[in-house]
Amino acid sequence: MELLFRLIQAMSVFLVIAYLYCKSPWFKPLTTDSLRARDKIYLYFFFSAVSIMGTYLGIPIQDAIANTRAIGPVLAGIIGGPILGTAVGFTGGLHRYSLGGFTAFSCGLSTTVEGTIGGLVHLYLRRTNRTDLVFNPKVAFITTFFAEMVQVAIILLVCRPYEDALAVVKVIAMPMILSSSVGTALFVSIGHDQKNVYERVAAISSAKAFKIAGRTLNFLGRGINQETAVDLARIIHEETGVGAVAITDREKVMAFIGHGSDHHQPGGPIVSPLTKTAIAENKVIFADGERERYICPLSNVCPLNSVLVVPLHIDNDVIGTIKLYEPRNKQFLNMNKTLGEGITNLLSNQLLLSRYERQKNLLIQTELKLLQAQINPHFLFNSLNTIISITRNNAARARELLTHLSNFFRKNLKRGNDLSTLEEELDEVNSYLQIEKARFDDRLVIQMDIDPPLLKLRVPTFTLQPLIENAIKHGISNMLEQGTAKIHAYRDDSLAFIEIEDNAGSFRENSTGDGLGIKIVDRRIKSLFGNEYGTTIPCVPNKMTRLTIKIPLEVHKL
Amino acid sequence: MMRALIVDDEIHAREELEALLVETGDFIISGKCANALEAIQAIKKEKPDVLFLDVQMPVINGFELLSMIDEKLMPNVFFVTAYDEYALKAFEENTLDYLLKPVEKSSLAKTVWKLKRMLNGGEKPVYAGADIKKIPCVLFSKIKLINVFEVEYVRSNEAGVYVICQGGEFFTDLTLKVLEDRTDLIRCHKQFLVNIDRIDEIIFRENMLAEIKTKSGHRVPVSRRHLKILRERLNFRERKT
Numbered sequence: 001m002e003l004l005f006r007l008i009q010a011m012s013v014f015l016v017i018a019y020l021y022c023k024s025p026w027f028k029p030l031t032t033d034s035l036r037a038r039d040k041i042y043l044y045f046f047f048s049a050v051s052i053m054g055t056y057l058g059i060p061i062q063d064a065i066a067n068t069r070a071i072g073p074v075l076a077g078i079i080g081g082p083i084l085g086t087a088v089g090f091t092g093g094l095h096r097y098s099l100g101g102f103t104a105f106s107c108g109l110s111t112t113v114e115g116t117i118g119g120l121v122h123l124y125l126r127r128t129n130r131t132d133l134v135f136n137p138k139v140a141f142i143t144t145f146f147a148e149m150v151q152v153a154i155i156l157l158v159c160r161p162y163e164d165a166l167a168v169v170k171v172i173a174m175p176m177i178l179s180s181s182v183g184t185a186l187f188v189s190i191g192h193d194q195k196n197v198y199e200r201v202a203a204i205s206s207a208k209a210f211k212i213a214g215r216t217l218n219f220l221g222r223g224i225n226q227e228t229a230v231d232l233a234r235i236i237h238e239e240t241g242v243g244a245v246a247i248t249d250r251e252k253v254m255a256f257i258g259h260g261s262d263h264h265q266p267g268g269p270i271v272s273p274l275t276k277t278a279i280a281e282n283k284v285i286f287a288d289g290e291r292e293r294y295i296c297p298l299s300n301v302c303p304l305n306s307v308l309v310v311p312l313h314i315d316n317d318v319i320g321t322i323k324l325y326e327p328r329n330k331q332f333l334n335m336n337k338t339l340g341e342g343i344t345n346l347l348s349n350q351l352l353l354s355r356y357e358r359q360k361n362l363l364i365q366t367e368l369k370l371l372q373a374q375i376n377p378h379f380l381f382n383s384l385n386t387i388i389s390i391t392r393n394n395a396a397r398a399r400e401l402l403t404h405l406s407n408f409f410r411k412n413l414k415r416g417n418d419l420s421t422l423e424e425e426l427d428e429v430n431s432y433l434q435i436e437k438a439r440f441d442d443r444l445v446i447q448m449d450i451d452p453p454l455l456k457l458r459v460p461t462f463t464l465q466p467l468i469e470n471a472i473k474h475g476i477s478n479m480l481e482q483g484t485a486k487i488h489a490y491r492d493d494s495l496a497f498i499e500i501e502d503n504a505g506s507f508r509e510n511s512t513g514d515g516l517g518i519k520i521v522d523r524r525i526k527s528l529f530g531n532e533y534g535t536t537i538p539c540v541p542n543k544m545t546r547l548t549i550k551i552p553l554e555v556h557k558l
Numbered sequence: 559m560m561r562a563l564i565v566d567d568e569i570h571a572r573e574e575l576e577a578l579l580v581e582t583g584d585f586i587i588s589g590k591c592a593n594a595l596e597a598i599q600a601i602k603k604e605k606p607d608v609l610f611l612d613v614q615m616p617v618i619n620g621f622e623l624l625s626m627i628d629e630k631l632m633p634n635v636f637f638v639t640a641y642d643e644y645a646l647k648a649f650e651e652n653t654l655d656y657l658l659k660p661v662e663k664s665s666l667a668k669t670v671w672k673l674k675r676m677l678n679g680g681e682k683p684v685y686a687g688a689d690i691k692k693i694p695c696v697l698f699s700k701i702k703l704i705n706v707f708e709v710e711y712v713r714s715n716e717a718g719v720y721v722i723c724q725g726g727e728f729f730t731d732l733t734l735k736v737l738e739d740r741t742d743l744i745r746c747h748k749q750f751l752v753n754i755d756r757i758d759e760i761i762f763r764e765n766m767l768a769e770i771k772t773k774s775g776h777r778v779p780v781s782r783r784h785l786k787i788l789r790e791r792l793n794f795r796e797r798k799t
Contacts, residue, residue: 376641377641378614378640378641378642380640380641381640381641381658381659381660382568382571382659384660385568385571385574385640385659385660385661386568386570386571388574388660389571389573389574390570392573392574438570439568440568441568441569441570443567477567477614477616478616478617479616480593480617480700480701481700
C-alpha cells in the first residue's frame with residue numbers, strides 16, 4: 001500500500017510536468033492532426049526524459065525498481081506513432097538496463113515493447129479514422145494498463161531465477177500498473193483540456209473574423225474612402241472590443257473610433273513614428289505596451305498605451321494602415337493581434353479584387369471605344385464614293401443617303417449610356433444598312449422581323465451594329481451570289497432573342513479581326529446580365545451563319 | 559485613246575470611275591466587270607491597255623486577279639481602293655500604281671500622264687505575281703475554287719483549259735501558261751500540266767514517249783521534249799527525299 005502511495009507521489013511530479021508542458025508552445029503542434037519531423041524530435045526528447053525520470057522516481061525493491069517509466073513510451077506511441085513510441089521506449093529501456101539489477105534486461109526490453117504497443121494503438125486509431133481518440137484518457141488508461149500487463153509477463157518470462165521474479169512481481173505489479181495507467185490517463189486529460197482551450201479560442205477568433213469580413217466586404221467594393229473608412233473602423237471597433245481603431249491612408253488619418261478620439265482627429269496628418277515605419281517598410285508593427293509602449297505624440301493625457309499597426313496594401317503598394325489600440329489599463333490580447341492582422345490581409349485582398357474588377361470594366365469600356373472608333377475608313381470612303389456617283393443622276397437619293405450617313409455617325413459619337421433600347425439600335429442599323437444597300441445594290445437583301453414589344457427592350461449600347469457590319473463585311477460582301485441578311489427579334493418565356501443571319505456561312509472561330517466585335521458584345525452582355533446570356537454562333541460553311549444574342553426580358557441591373 | 563477596263567464589285571464605283579475616265583477624253587471604256595472572273599474573260603477578249611482594279615472583291619481579290627492574267631495580255635494596272643492599310647503597304651512595297659476612292663480629278667490627271675508615258679515607251683508591263691493557291695473554275699453559273707494540291711492534271715484544247723481533279727473536270731479561264739508559271743503544276747506535254755504529287759507511275763513507250771498514270775487512274779501523255787525535264791524533276795525530288 002505504501003508503495004502505491006509512493007508511486008502516486010512520483011506520478012504527481014509528472015502531472016506537474018505535463019501541466020507545464022501543455023502550457024508551453026511545444027505542445028501546440030500536438031493539437032493539429034499531422035506532426036512535422038521537427039515536432040517528433042521534440043516529442044522524442046520530452047518523453048524520453050519523462051521515461052528516464054520515471055525510473056529515477058521509482059522505488060528500489062529487492063534489486064528491482066517499482067516505477068512509472070511506462071508513461072513516457074506509451075504516450076509517445078499513442079501521440080506520435082510506433083516509431084516514436086519504440087524509440088522512446090528503447091531510450092528509456094536502455095537507460096534502465098544501464099542501471100543493472102536482475103530485472104535490468106527484462107525491464108529494458110519491456111519498456112521498448114510498451115512504446116511499440118502505444119504506437120500500434122496510434123496506428124489503429126488512424127486506420128479507423130478515430131484520431132480524435134488520441135487525447136482520450138480512457139484510451140490512454142486501457143493502453144497503459146495492457147502495456148504494463150505485458151511488462152509483467154515479460155519480466156516473468158525472461159527473468160531468472162523465476163522465483164525471485166515472481167516475488168518482485170507480486171509486490172510491484174498492482175501499484176505499478178495502476179499508477180502508470182492513471183498517470184497516463186491524467187497526463188492525456190490535461191493535454192485534452194489544453195487542446196480544447198486552443199480550439200475554443202480559435203473558434204471565437206474565426207467567428208469574429210468571419211463576422212467582420214461579412215460586414216466589411218459588402219461596401220469595400222467601392223474602395224477605401226473617407227466614408228467607408230469610418231464604417232470600417234466602427235465595425236472593427238465593435239467586433240474586436242479594442243480600445244480604439246484608426247484607419248489611415250499614406251498621409252493622414254481617415255477615421256478614428258474609440259478612446260482618445262477627442263485629440264485623434266480624422267483628417268490630421270500621420271504623426272506616429274510607428275505608423276510611418278509600418279508604411280515605409282510595409283510591415284506589421286506591434287507595441288505591446290510593456291516592452292515597447294505607444295506614446296501618443298498628440299497629447300500626454302492620451303489613455304492609449306499599446307498599438308498594432310498593420311499596413312493595408314494592394315499588390316505590394318502600401319495604401320494605408322489599420323491601427324488597433326488598447327488603453328493603459330488593458331492588455332493587448334494576442335487574439336486581437338492575430339485578428340487585426342488577419343482582417344487587414346483580408347481587406348487588402350478585397351481591395352485588390354475590387355481594383356481588378358474596376359480595371360476589367362475599364363478594359364471593356366476601352367474596347368468599346370475601340371469598337372466605335374473602328375467605324376472603318378474603308379466603309380466611309382466607299383460610302384462617299386457611292387454617294388458621289390449617285391449625285392450625278394439622282395440628287396434626291398444622294399441627299400437621302402447623306403442624311404443616313406450623318407445619322408449613323410451621330411449615333412456612333414453620342415454614346416454615353418450603357419444601355420439603349422432595341423429601337424435606338426435599329427435606327428442606327430437602319431442608316432448603316434441603307435448605305436450598304438446602296439453600295440452593294442441587288443447583291444444585298446435585308447429582311448427584318450422584329451416583335452414590336454421588343455423595341456423597348458434594353459440591350460447594351462452598340463450591340464447590333466458591329467454584328468450586322470460583321471455579317472456584311474466578312475460575309476455577304478465576299479459573295480458572288482446574292483446575299484441575304486436577316487434580323488429577327490423574338491421572345492421566348494422570360495428571354496429575348498435577337499438573331500442576325502446571313503447566307504454566306506463564312507464565320508470562322510478565331511479568324512483574326514472580325515471576331516473581336518462579337519467577343520466584346522458577348523462579354524458586355526455577360527457582364528451586364530450574367531454568364532448564362534450572350535452570343536452563340538452556329539455556322540454552316542457556305543450556307544449560313546446565324547449569330548444569336550440571348551438576353552433576359554427583365555432588366556434588373558440598370 | 560487608251561482602252562480601259564474597270565473592275566470593281568460596286569456598281570456605283572464602276573459608274574463613277576467610268577464617268578471620270580470619259581471626262582478626261584483620253585479613254586475608251588472597253589468594259590466594266592463586277593468580279594475577277596468577268597475580268598479574266600474580258601481581258602482575254604478585249605485586250606485593254608489599262609486595267610483599273612479594285613482590291614477588295616468577292617472570292618478573288620485584286621492582287622489575286624493580277625497573278626491570274628497571262629503575261630502576253632498583261633495591261634498596265636492601276637489599283638483603286640477606298641482605304642486599306644494592307645493594300646497601301648503592298649502598293650508601296652511593290653511599286654504598284656494606285657488611286658484612292660473617291661477619285662480626285664487631279665490624281666487622275668497624273669495617272670493619265672503616267673500612262674501615256676508608259677504606253678509610248680512601249681515596254682511590256684511586268685508584275686511580280688504571287689503564287690496561285692486556288693484555281694477559279696466555272697461550274698454552270700457558279701464559281702468553284704479548286705485547291706492546286708487537289709488537281710490531278712490540267713489539259714487544254716481549242717475549247718479551253720480544263721482542270722481535272724477527283725471531283726471531275728472543270729473549265730477555267732486561266733491559261734496553261736499562267737498555271738505553269740504560278741503554280742507547282744509542271745508541263746509534261748504541250749497541252750498538259752500534271753501535279754507531280756499525284757503521279758502514280760510513268761509508263762515508257764517507244765520513241766522517247768511516255769504516259770503518266772495519276773493516282774486516280776487518269777492517263778496523261780508525256781511528250782518527248784518534256785520527258786527529259788520531267789525525269790530531272792523526279793530524280794531531283796528523289797534525291798532530295
